Each structure stands twice: as C-alpha cells, then as structure tokens.
Amino acid sequence: MTEHLDLHRRGHDLINGLKDQVLNALAYDPRGRVNGDGLGNSEIEEIAGLAIPLDRPPKQKQEHWLTWTIVQRLVADGHIEVIQAKSTKYRLRNR
Numbered sequence: 001m002t003e004h005l006d007l008h009r010r011g012h013d014l015i016n017g018l019k020d021q022v023l024n025a026l027a028y029d030p031r032g033r034v035n036g037d038g039l040g041n042s043e044i045e046e047i048a049g050l051a052i053p054l055d056r057p058p059k060q061k062q063e064h065w066l067t068w069t070i071v072q073r074l075v076a077d078g079h080i081e082v083i084q085a086k087s088t089k090y091r092l093r094n095r
Contacts, residue, residue, distance in 0.1 A: 018070045021048045023079060026092050038089025041068050 025048035026032030
C-alpha cells in the first residue's frame, strides 16, 4: 500500500513539474507572455524540451499529446489563456 501511495505522489510531482516547465517556457518566449501573440502547442513543446519523437507515419503521430494535456490543464486552472487566431495559440494569463 505504501508503494502505491509513493507512486501516486511521484506521479503528481511529475505532473506539477511538467506544468512548471510549460509555464516557464511561456514566460521565456515573449510571444507566450501576458499580452503576447501566443505560442502554438508544438512551439511550447519545443521550447520546453518536451518533444517526444515517435517513428510513425504523419497521420498516426501522437507525440504532442503530453504537452497538449498539460496545456489544457493549465488553461482549466486559469494560468494560461487560449487565443483564437488562424490556429490555437496560448499565452500566460494576466492575474
């Protein structure tokens, strides 16, 4: 039981670390800052160093899901905002 709790706690720590990494990536690039033009998911992923290359055909690529999921959680938590343009972009929310 203790091992399960340790794994669970470690999982939460990893998720929180990923959230911090994405927030730091947005703060690093002027486009991701408050009132910036915004960054796309792939741009955030590249800046944050979270790209996970998979050797799959283009239509089957799922390597952006990790970053996308973290970004969506940060949107739901109110830390970043969605900017609607030609394609979806994100930036830090003014708090």
